[in-house]
Amino acid sequence: MANPCDLNSESFFRNLILKNFAGDSSPYCKVDFTFSLSGTILGLTTSGMVLKTITGTEVSIPAGSTQFSIPISLRVGARYTLSISSQPETIVCLIHSGWEGVVPDGISDIRIICHSTAAKRVYGQSGSYTSNGFGLSANFLNTPYQALADGNGLFVSDFGNNRVLYYSGTDTTASLVYGQLDFSSAAVGTSTTEINRPRGLTKDKQGLYITDADNNRALFFAGTNSIATRVYGQPDFVSAAPNQGGATASNTLSTPYGMTRDANGLYIVDQGNNRVLYYNDGSLLPSRVYGQTDFLSNNTGSTATSLVSPEGVSVSPEGVYIADTGNHRVLFFAGTNTIATRVYGQPDFVSNLANNGTIGAGTLNSPKAVLAFGGDLWIVDSFNNRVLLFSGTSRIASKVFGQNGSFISATSNATATTFFQPQGISVDQDGIYIVDTDNHRVLVF
Structure with missing residues (x-):
């Protein structure tokens, strides 16, 4: 009888295809095989990067390397992960594609890109890294809140100018505007074409989503159209009252902030109601709530199930991360569970002191945004004027942006390496x- 785990047999591939078609994600074979996690590296100019596989194997990658290959023994159909357990000292490296998957798919085209910790491009200041004025044109910004890189360009919510700008490619002059008729207007309004203090951004293949914070709603714009075709949190496109002028409910919003998507739906941070809502695609009513026990409450607290003025949200294959701003922490919720299982910035689920008393690599002060990317976690630690990178599931940051490498300073300035109350983050290649x-x-770094 043929060995069902013989990779050279016709039955192996036929049975594997049938198994995947049936939606069975369990390992097909009970025998481990040796594969190689391999790919390319761009920009590794210094030593210090250590890669770690799901089996615990760690490999140090020499400076100047452009390729890597790490043997790993796993069953066919088993899940694999690759992470960066140690960062180089003067740069930061990210796994831009292939950090997780199922053996043997995708294990040979992993892509790692290393970035400088000094900015290479600036939007909003006409190319200057030391100026910090605000203005109203296609080249200036006024209190921007969030950025969204989509691989082809950059969206920025220009909060103070009541608009969202789009920059094509690497151009730092905006080519498209949402919320205004032109690049010289900053009017406030409530309609399908007007925005009042935009904050969060997310995107899917159908179009762009924007949280219209002071209109207490979220808008959807199909394709590249600047006229909204869908509204969340209000009964129509002209209403704007918090919670529709009444009490908190499943169909209301109050000052929504960050937002993101997974494969099946939309997350909106309902900051004024101390909660995060999840909407399945095709529905204007949420099916899940974080931070509250039901859709009618807006309580505050410091527990594994409560939030205080949250502002950011991000998702990974493992679960949901929420920037619990008022509690000076970030919570992780595994899968679709609404009880947090991990906390960043605090020693436990009941502590909520800014910086836990002393600033360090494991503390936070009013985190505004969070981003899960390549198996790592980025936290925008706003009141400490920095952005922290947490490798894997570690709750101690491995890299800091904005403080020239120091985890114990919180100074603000305008240079190519410093910030003044940052509030958003996005990553592309x-x-x-x-x-x-x-x-x-x-x-841009």
């Missing part, structure tokens, strides 16, 4: 985009 809010700019 061109770089790491950090929204330096009070310097009225976006820096």
